[in-house]
Amino acid sequence: MSSRDRQSRRGRRTREEASYDEASRARYRVRASRPGGGGSGGADAGISVTRKIFLALAAVVAGRLAFLQLLKHDEYSAAATNQRTNKVTLHAMRGTIYDRNGNVLAMSVECETVYANPKAVTDPSGVAELLVRFLGGEKLDYMDLLTEDTTFVYLAQKVDQEIAEELADELAKKELAGVYFLTDTKRVYPYGTTAAQVIGYVGTEGTGLSGLELYYDDVLTGTDGEMLMETGLDGTPIAGGASQVTEAKDGTDLVISIDVDLQELCEGVIVEAAKTYSAESGSVMVTDPRSGEVLAACSTPLPDFSNIEDPASLNLKLVSSSFEPGSLFKVLTTSIGIEAGLFTKDTVYNVPAQVTVGSDVVTDVDGRDYAMSMSVRDMLVRSSNTAMAQLVQDVIGAKTFSEGVERYGIGHKTGIDFPGEVDGIVRTLDEYDGATAGSMAFGQGLAVPLVQIVRAFGAVANGGVPCTPHFLVYRGEEEVEWPTGERVVSKETVAQEIEMMRGVMTEGSGTTGLVEGYDMAGKTGTGEQADESGGYRKNSFVSSLCAFANADDPQLLVYVGLNNTPYLSSSSAGVAFHEIAQQALGILGVASAS
Numbered sequence: 071m072s073s074r075d076r077q078s079r080r081g082r083r084t085r086e087e088a089s090y091d092e093a094s095r096a097r098y099r100v101r102a103s104r105p106g107g108g109g110s111g112g113a114d115a116g117i118s119v120t121r122k123i124f125l126a127l128a129a130v131v132a133g134r135l136a137f138l139q140l141l142k143h144d145e146y147s148a149a150a151t152n153q154r155t156n157k158v159t160l161h162a163m164r165g166t167i168y169d170r171n172g173n174v175l176a177m178s179v180e181c182e183t184v185y186a187n188p189k190a191v192t193d194p195s196g197v198a199e200l201l202v203r204f205l206g207g208e209k210l211d212y213m214d215l216l217t218e219d220t221t222f223v224y225l226a227q228k229v230d231q232e233i234a235e236e237l238a239d240e241l242a243k244k245e246l247a248g249v250y251f252l253t254d255t256k257r258v259y260p261y262g263t264t265a266a267q268v269i270g271y272v273g274t275e276g277t278g279l280s281g282l283e284l285y286y287d288d289v290l291t292g293t294d295g296e297m298l299m300e301t302g303l304d305g306t307p308i309a310g311g312a313s314q315v316t317e318a319k320d321g322t323d324l325v326i327s328i329d330v331d332l333q334e335l336c337e338g339v340i341v342e343a344a345k346t347y348s349a350e351s352g353s354v355m356v357t358d359p360r361s362g363e364v365l366a367a368c369s370t371p372l373p374d375f376s377n378i379e380d381p382a383s384l385n386l387k388l389v390s391s392s393f394e395p396g397s398l399f400k401v402l403t404t405s406i407g408i409e410a411g412l413f414t415k416d417t418v419y420n421v422p423a424q425v426t427v428g429s430d431v432v433t434d435v436d437g438r439d440y441a442m443s444m445s446v447r448d449m450l451v452r453s454s455n456t457a458m459a460q461l462v463q464d465v466i467g468a469k470t471f472s473e474g475v476e477r478y479g480i481g482h483k484t485g486i487d488f489p490g491e492v493d494g495i496v497r498t499l500d501e502y503d504g505a506t507a508g509s510m511a512f513g514q515g516l517a518v519p520l521v522q523i524v525r526a527f528g529a530v531a532n533g534g535v536p537c538t539p540h541f542l543v544y545r546g547e548e549e550v551e552w553p554t555g556e557r558v559v560s561k562e563t564v565a566q567e568i569e570m571m572r573g574v575m576t577e578g579s580g581t582t583g584l585v586e587g588y589d590m591a592g593k594t595g596t597g598e599q600a601d602e603s604g605g606y607r608k609n610s611f612v613s614s615l616c617a618f619a620n621a622d623d624p625q626l627l628v629y630v631g632l633n634n635t636p637y638l639s640s641s642s643a644g645v646a647f648h649e650i651a652q653q654a655l656g657i658l659g660v661a662s663a664s
Contacts, residue, residue, distance in 0.1 A: 159294050451578040
């Protein structure tokens with residue numbers, strides 16, 4: 071083959087090889103242009119897409135982290151803290167209640183709450199047997215608690231410390247784990263049920279539910295603290311672990327005006343009197359009329375907080391229930407007329423056997439069927455209904471009478487510091503009808519809580535100035551000041567009224583209540599009780615006596631009332647009054663008048 075032929079073939083091969091390489095490179099460029107392709111162009115595009123994917127994933131992760139750390143930080147932090155800590159309430163001690171002589175009537179004492187961590191209890195049966203032995207109850211009930219799928223269950227609350235200590239010692243001796251103790255407080259009443267109605271009681275949560283425990287709950291209640299304890303994964307407190315304590319702040323102590331010995335006396339007498347005289351209920355209130363301090367108060371039935379069958383026993387009826395006061399009201403009637411200058415205690419009127427009041431005819435209890443001359447003093451001593459109706463209708467007049475009743479605060483709350491006080495039902499002047507003034511003159515046609523009558527009698531005893539009846543004397547170290555009302559009647563009127571009230575006790579229906587050697591001024595009442603039909607119940611009275619001693623320098627005022635009794639006051643309430651007043655004068659050290 072010639073050199074030209076060889077050169078020609080070599081040229082064709084070179085061109086063919088060149089043509090093949092171009093095709094190959096063209097195919098490579100196509101592949102490289104695809105995502106993830108090889109070559110310099112493919113590498114740039116593939117890396118760009120991958121980078122975008124990774125950046126997007128990173129953005130999602132960063133966003134999630136930001137969401138968790140910024141928006142959910144507190145929530146997850148708290149959850150983590152809760153997993154490794156237990157918060158225990160440190161109970162504040164409730165304030166102590168003392169009587170006027172420093173005797174403890176109500177106090178809080180330390181006790182223990184027993185709880186368990188079922189996950190730490192290795193011998194539920196053994197633990198349950200000890201719990202039954204020391205705490206009572208049924209083993210099966212404890213077994214149910216000790217095998218729950220949780221780290222905390224209450225086993226018993228308000229356990230006496232002595233019992234709790236004995237239980238703890240026995241658990242330790244038998245090496246039974248999983249049971250723990252928290253210090254708590256509970257309310258105790260050293261005098262048992264004495265004054266229970268006045269003091270009241272607290273519930274399991276430590277909140278006052280009745281009486282002064284309820285009325286002064288915000289003062290007696292302290293501020294609980296708390297302890298945060300570090301715990302293990304199973305919820306068991308770590309010995310020596312970190313803890314944070316916020317101390318509890320105890321409640322404020324109170325000193326009240328009650329004399330516990332006098333209170334016990336009054337409760338015993340009125341319970342017996344209610345039985346003896348077939349009364350639906352009975353009430354007593356003893357006060358110092360110079361200050362308004364309540365020295366004793368109660369109404370039957372008395373409460374038993376271990377088994378309260380009758381919720382009404384929590385009510386002090388003198389404050390929360392309204393009754394027709396009956397002849398007690400005649401003290402107000404006569405003093406209103408004297409204060410208005412319309413008559414004196416010695417003014418004489420001719421009193422008929424009967425007086426028309428509205429559409430009713432009023433007569434006297436003694437059955438008198440003839441007219442007789444009576445001084446105003448005679449009217450009060452004889453407790454004449456016809457005379458009182460005549461005085462108001464013919465002499466005093468409705469307007470002056472209504473204004474006087476208003477000044478005495480009748481129909482308005484006294485402001486006594488006890489829950490549930492009511493206003494009563496008393497008509498205002500614009501509500502009077504033809505019978506109102508004449509009926510109210512002798513204590514009918516109105517219904518009031520008898521604490522209003524106690525306050526009114528106290529005003530007479532205190533020279534014409536009423537005091538607010540109250541229990542609280544000291545709040546902590548602070549002596550509490552109670553307001554007095556505006557003068558109701560003058561000292562001159564008071565002097566005449568007291569002289570007439572002395573006559574009731576020495577000559578009239580109050581003689582059964584008179585305590586020998588003491589100068590007493592008072593008035594009985596036999597208030598008829600309204601019937602649902604609109605009339606009055608037959609032989610159903612509120613028989614009462616309210617009096618103070620000594621009349622010239624009153625240090626003691628006693629009210630005794632029997633509700634829904636068939637007996638008149640002189641033969642029922644007067645007898646109970648005498649027993650209470652005689653001993654009360656001795657307990658309080660009131661000297662006789664002689």
